[in-house]
Structure formats: C-alpha cells, structure tokens
Amino acid sequence: VKHFKTGAMSYGSISQEAHETLAIAMNRLHGKSNTGEGGESDDRLESPERCSAIKQVASGRFGVTSKYLVSAKEIQIKMAQGAKPGEGGHLPAGKVYPWIAKTRHSTPGVSLISPPPHHDVYSIEDLAELIFDLKNANPKAEINVKLTAGSGVGTIAAGVVKAKADGITISGYDGGTGASPRTSMRHAGLPWEIGLAEVQQVLLLNQLRDRVKLETDGKLLTGRDVAMAALLGAERFSFCTGPLIALGCQMYRVCNRNTCPVGICTQNEKLRKRFAGKPEYVENFMRFVAEDLREIMARLGFHTLEDMVGRNDRLKQKGLTGNAKADTLHLDALLFRPYTDISVGHHFTNPQDHQMEKTLDMAKLVRMCRPALEEGKPVRAKLFIKNTNRVTGTLVGSEISRRYGEEGLPEDTIHLSFVGSAGQSFGAFIPQGLTLTLEGDANDYAGKGLSGGKIIIYPPREAAFKAEDNVIIGNVAFFGATGGKAFVSGRAGERFCVRNSGATVVVEGVGNHGLEYMTGGRVVILGSTGLNLAAGMSGGVAYVVDLDERKLNHEMVHVGPLDHEEEAEEVRKLIEEHYISTRSERAEEILAQWNRFLPRISRIIPRDYEAMEKEIRRFMKEGKTREEAEKEAFEEKFGK
Incomplete structure (x- = not known):
C-alpha cells in the first residue's frame, strides 16, 4: 500500500472534510495523499496526521508558500491533467468561500483562474529550473512532474528525466471529477496505458529509466488495473474516483455547481453536514486493492512489486473477442520491450544528483546564517x-x-x-x-x-x-x-x-x-x-x-x-x-x-474585486472583524 497515492483533488473543489479524510487515511497506510491545486490550511500543515504528503504546484500557484513547500514529502509539478489536457482551471466566484480564499490568498466571492501554462515554464530548461527551485525550497522532498498521456509523451518524459525530476506521473483521459469539462474528458487525452507504455520504452531506449519513479493515474479502480500499470512500467499508482466512491460519492456530476448532495464536492456548509465518509472506508478500499494485486502477483510468480515493473512480456493480447473492431487491433507496439537484459534498469534504482552542494546557500549562506536560524x-x-x-x-x-x-x-x-x-x-x-x-x-x-x-x-x-x-x-x-x-x-x-x-x-x-x-x-x-x-x-x-x-x-x-x-x-x-x-x-x-x-x-x-472589497469594508465599519465581514459579504452576495 506504500506505493499507492490519492490523485490531485484541489482544496476548493472538494470539501474540507473529504480532503482531510483522504489525508488521514493515506497517512495511516503510509501512502500519500495529494493536495491538488489550491494549497492547504495552516492548521493541517502543522498536523502530521492531517497534512497531505504531496503538495502540488500548478500553473495558478494558489497557496504555494515557503511553509507549504517545506511541509511536503513530495512536490508535484502539474504540467497538465489527463482529463483536460492543455486547459487551465476556473473556480467560480460562488465556490470561493472565505476559508478557500484564505488558503488561496485571494478574496471571497471573486472567481479564480488557473492559466493553461506555467508562465515560468516554456521549455525543458525552464522546467529544470523550476525543479531546482523546488528542491532548494525543500531538499527533503522528491520532485514529481505530472504529464498527460499523449502522442510524443515519451520524448517529453526523457527531457523531464534529464531535467532531474525524481518522479513522473502519466495521467490518462479517464480521470477527472465532474468539474472537468465533459467535452474534454470525452474527446481529449489518451488512455494512461498508451502514454505509460511509450514513456517506459523511450526511457529504456535512452537508458534513463532507472533514474526516475514512474507513476500513473486515470481511473485506476482494481488490483488488476494496478497489475496492468506495473507490467507496463509504473511503480506508483494514484487513485481518485475509487477513494471518493468509498467516501460516499454517487457520481451525480454536479461538482462544478456546488450542489453535491452527499457533501463531498461542495463548499456549501449545509450540504457538507451530509458527508458521512470516514478514513477507515478509504483504508479498507486500498487494502482490498492491495490484496487483489497480491493475488495476481502470486498467480504470475512475482514476489515483489519491483520485480513486476516493466515486465510487459507477461501481457498477452486476447484472441477473438467477438468485437469486430477490437479484433482488428494489433498491440505489438504497446507491448514492445526494448531490452530484456537485466543490466539495463527497468525500474527506479539510481537517485538523481541535484548538486545542491554547489549552491551558494549550501556552500556559505546557511552556515553564515546559523546564529539567526538557531537563536x-x-x-x-x-x-x-x-x-x-x-x-x-x-x-x-x-x-x-x-x-x-x-x-x-x-x-x-x-x-x-x-x-x-x-x-x-x-x-x-x-x-x-x-x-x-x-x-x-x-x-x-x-x-x-x-x-x-x-x-x-x-x-x-x-x-x-x-x-x-x-x-x-x-x-x-x-x-x-x-x-x-x-x-x-x-x-x-x-x-x-x-x-x-x-x-x-x-x-x-x-x-x-x-x-x-x-x-x-x-x-x-x-x-x-x-x-x-x-x-x-x-x-x-x-x-x-x-x-x-x-x-x-x-x-x-x-x-x-x-x-x-x-x-x-x-x-x-x-x-x-x-x-x-x-x-x-x-x-x-x-x-x-x-x-x-x-x-x-x-x-x-x-x-468584481472592488465591489466585494467595498462590501467587506461596509461590514467592518459595523464593528465586525475582517473574517466576519468576509463571511457576511459572501453570504449576502450568494445567499449561502
């Protein structure tokens, strides 16, 4: 279960209770939960049990502070999302509640836009700089880069490895909450299987595979999904839909409307009271997936997950399926294995050298500043x-x-x-x-x-x-x-x-x-x-x-x-x-x-900002604190 993670679910898209429950469950299992874009509240950053291990750095950089980064065990740079590749994000004004605005360093009731690109990343060299920046911001954290499964992703992944990422996530089209545009989920992106297979092959051909941990996401639900991902080259596995269903999600597809009737994908306080999920539900789900995987591994003769990674020679295409289109498919390219020689690393064994000792901080500044840091x-x-x-x-x-x-x-x-x-x-x-x-x-x-x-x-x-x-x-x-x-x-x-x-x-x-x-x-x-x-x-x-x-x-x-x-x-x-x-x-x-x-x-x-600030100041003149005034102004505008 230590290889399992929850996918990125932003602090703002799902409720605080659901977000925190996922973090508690994964921390208990020694897995990792992902904050998604939107930061994390201060009280959770200070709590080892409730703090998400993976901090996401997306194009909007919402809530990305020095404290946020140093609390991470892993920092994920989200270059794209499989369910909506090439698109940014938009949190409607009605979902920017005061507590969300506080975490995202914005104003309640004012919509938030995540740009499609990272404005500091327009090349692999720029990405290498961002990886190095984040490694300096938290030397103890692994740096992961999230890519979308698509044509040519293998070449991009090779560049990401050379940019010294510690991990790469290949995101498939089939994930995403109901807040993702339906047209994007149906008509953009590719299955994670295609992207993962290409990345594994390209990294092997360039003898780069042993430097990086490969991960995949995109509606993994069962031990069989995990086994398929491992055989195609993954060694870390992210789950989103499964854990949410374990917490009570009934797939109403109204995540963008703030009307989730089971209190998961909403910030409405009345609806959030309906949330009935517990950490134990997610723990049980993950354990059952692990048990399912363990049984498949036993049938295939694998003792450890590492032995299983990249062994796509143990996958065979079905013969006659009864489906005319499926029977015309040839998956030889997907199952191609460039090297069978074990001397070429098929999974992660060789950590990246970030050369931190060459920085001015490591060479001089930290030592010079010790009196201030310690006393x-x-x-x-x-x-x-x-x-x-x-x-x-x-x-x-x-x-x-x-x-x-x-x-x-x-x-x-x-x-x-x-x-x-x-x-x-x-x-x-x-x-x-x-x-x-x-x-x-x-x-x-x-x-x-x-x-x-x-x-x-x-x-x-x-x-x-x-x-x-x-x-x-x-x-x-x-x-x-x-x-x-x-x-x-x-x-x-x-x-x-x-x-x-x-x-x-x-x-x-x-x-x-x-x-x-x-x-x-x-x-x-x-x-x-x-x-x-x-x-x-x-x-x-x-x-x-x-x-x-x-x-x-x-x-x-x-x-x-x-x-x-x-x-x-x-x-x-x-x-x-x-x-x-x-x-x-x-x-x-x-x-x-x-x-x-x-x-x-x-x-x-x-x-919109000026109008909301005017209302907040009006309530503050009545003797209310800034926090109380923000809540009053938000409720007056949206009636919630």
Whole structure:
C-alpha cells in the first residue's frame, strides 16, 4: 500500500472534510495523499496526521508558500491533467468561500483562474529550473512532474528525466471529477496505458529509466488495473474516483455547481453536514486493492512489486473477442520491450544528483546564517554573486520556514547584500525575516513565490545610465508571490508579477503581459508598461504613472484616479520606501514634485474585486472583524 497515492483533488473543489479524510487515511497506510491545486490550511500543515504528503504546484500557484513547500514529502509539478489536457482551471466566484480564499490568498466571492501554462515554464530548461527551485525550497522532498498521456509523451518524459525530476506521473483521459469539462474528458487525452507504455520504452531506449519513479493515474479502480500499470512500467499508482466512491460519492456530476448532495464536492456548509465518509472506508478500499494485486502477483510468480515493473512480456493480447473492431487491433507496439537484459534498469534504482552542494546557500549562506536560524540573532553579510549562482537565498528561507513556520523571523533579521549579476530565481520563495539586497542585476524569475521576505535590487552606484530606462531583472519576476515586499530600481522584463496574490512591489517599468491573473497585493509602476497589462487580473491593485490605456487589457478591470487622500498617502509612502531602499532617481523626482505627479497616477483595479472589497469594508465599519465581514459579504452576495 506504500506505493499507492490519492490523485490531485484541489482544496476548493472538494470539501474540507473529504480532503482531510483522504489525508488521514493515506497517512495511516503510509501512502500519500495529494493536495491538488489550491494549497492547504495552516492548521493541517502543522498536523502530521492531517497534512497531505504531496503538495502540488500548478500553473495558478494558489497557496504555494515557503511553509507549504517545506511541509511536503513530495512536490508535484502539474504540467497538465489527463482529463483536460492543455486547459487551465476556473473556480467560480460562488465556490470561493472565505476559508478557500484564505488558503488561496485571494478574496471571497471573486472567481479564480488557473492559466493553461506555467508562465515560468516554456521549455525543458525552464522546467529544470523550476525543479531546482523546488528542491532548494525543500531538499527533503522528491520532485514529481505530472504529464498527460499523449502522442510524443515519451520524448517529453526523457527531457523531464534529464531535467532531474525524481518522479513522473502519466495521467490518462479517464480521470477527472465532474468539474472537468465533459467535452474534454470525452474527446481529449489518451488512455494512461498508451502514454505509460511509450514513456517506459523511450526511457529504456535512452537508458534513463532507472533514474526516475514512474507513476500513473486515470481511473485506476482494481488490483488488476494496478497489475496492468506495473507490467507496463509504473511503480506508483494514484487513485481518485475509487477513494471518493468509498467516501460516499454517487457520481451525480454536479461538482462544478456546488450542489453535491452527499457533501463531498461542495463548499456549501449545509450540504457538507451530509458527508458521512470516514478514513477507515478509504483504508479498507486500498487494502482490498492491495490484496487483489497480491493475488495476481502470486498467480504470475512475482514476489515483489519491483520485480513486476516493466515486465510487459507477461501481457498477452486476447484472441477473438467477438468485437469486430477490437479484433482488428494489433498491440505489438504497446507491448514492445526494448531490452530484456537485466543490466539495463527497468525500474527506479539510481537517485538523481541535484548538486545542491554547489549552491551558494549550501556552500556559505546557511552556515553564515546559523546564529539567526538557531537563536534568532541578527545576521548581516555582503557577498559577491555571479549568474551561475541560482536560487540564492531559497535554502536559507526554507530553514526559516521549517523552524518558525508561517510567521518566520522578525523583519530584516537576516540581511544579505550581494554585488554582481544574480542567476535565475534570485530570492525564490523566501519568507518573513530574510532580506536580500542586490547591487547589480538579476536574471529571470527573481522573487518567484515570494512568501513574506524582502528583495531590493538597484544598479551599481557608479552606473551612468538611467535606471528607469534599462531592464534590471528578467522575465516572470515575482510570479506566484504570496507576501512580502520588493523594490526594483529599473525595468522588469515580461510577465511581471503574474499571479501575485499578496506581495507589495515597486518597479520603474515592465514589459508585456504584466500583472496577468493577479489576485492580491499591490504593485506600483513608476514608468511605462508593455502590452496586455492586467489580463485576467481578478484581485489586488496597481498604480501606474503616465499609463497608456491602449496597452491595458480592460476585460476584467477598470482604471481611474486615486480615490482619496489616504490612498494617495499610501502610494506616496511606498514610493518613499522605494527611494530609501534603492536611492532611485525616478522615485526622488516623483517625490520632489508630488503634486504634479499625483494626477498622473492611475489606479487599476478589478471590478468584481472592488465591489466585494467595498462590501467587506461596509461590514467592518459595523464593528465586525475582517473574517466576519468576509463571511457576511459572501453570504449576502450568494445567499449561502
């Protein structure tokens, strides 16, 4: 049973009770449950019995904080889902209850969009960087990449192994909850058997199979399904539909409507009371599947599951089935076995070498920061950095989160200053208490997943060029940030602050597609922007000096002047903090002529977000706490 997992079921699609029950059952069995996209509540992250072992990192990066990552035994990068390959996700506003919004770092009653692609992954090299980022965020966790069964998936899997993934999941078309589009489940994707067989063959032909653990999902229900998967090359097995049925799911296919009558796939509190599932039900189901598998193994003469992996020579195509179409099929390509020589590894035996010892964190920073990590004493240091130093600060940040949780350390407890050109993912996922200052420039993904820390970047003091006219950080900076602050004296590349859900960032110009899918936080842009600004933005606020509205995507947002003096003062203080941190000439100019620049500052805010925030503030004026006000506003809007 230790080889069994639950598939990804997001915290938001199914109820808290069902999600937690699955986690408890799998932890008791020494298997693993998967959070799915959407994060996990803080109280569960702190409970070994209720915490899901697998933390999923999907395109939306909902709830992906430093604490979330360090609590994982395995981190799964969801590149696609078999039931809806190539599609993103959409959580309707009516299902974004206050507790879901809190976990996802968003606003109740405002719909959430998961983009189809990961905006930091457009090549195998980008994926290798994300794998390395996550390995630094939690060195103890295995990194798994979820792929969809499809033509050519074997070639992609070979690249994923070379990108140093510890595991690969092949997802078939036949899974997915009732929330997946029916047209996608019926007409897109392929059976996991086809994808798994191709991956096993390609990895064997390239002698890569022994470096990775293969997993499959897509409506595995019985021991026979598991045996078939093992013989075709899998050594880990994910179940979704089966455990949900064990908990009481009756397949009403209304998961997207929030009306599940048995209280599983709903957030409605009245319906959730009908949930009657217990961990023991899932445990019994898994044990019966294991017993079924054990009997099949005995008939085939296998003593261990490892002996069974990849032995597709023990599979034979049925002869005459009585079905005219089935009798014309030839499955020789599916059952092809490139090597029978046992010297070529047919299953996982050789762990990946992530070369963590070569990181600046492992070589120097963790040792230097030990007084702060162990005793909370302030640490200050100044170091040289070069562009081969990737993911700098992330490992130190993970040590803070592992010891001190979501709160981290007091602000600026660890202050590391760097001079030079930083490599990719500078300051990724850093939590509260860690401040990174860079005099120079940074490559792509700076501040990815910022989780409460602070990042300050400015050009060399002796630089003669104008910072506001020059790019100082690369593309996809602050992607998926959930908290913290950043001050960047210079321009950023494309896709700046995509999926920001809580960080406060000041920058002096951005490229195309800035602020996409943003759900929270504040961004101040002191210079020009690229095209398609704020596409899919459903939360948070942005302030732009001299905005060119032709470059703004107006679909979900509206633009206008600052509302009141308090808001203007907040923006002025952020620009002042930016100047103090970076000595920015652009910030100095704006502050010196504040009355002239104030009318030139435009506020960009999503319409639905603004309406909901207005209602929340109305209830807070009545003396309610923020939490109580969010619940009242949500119930008033949706009547639940």
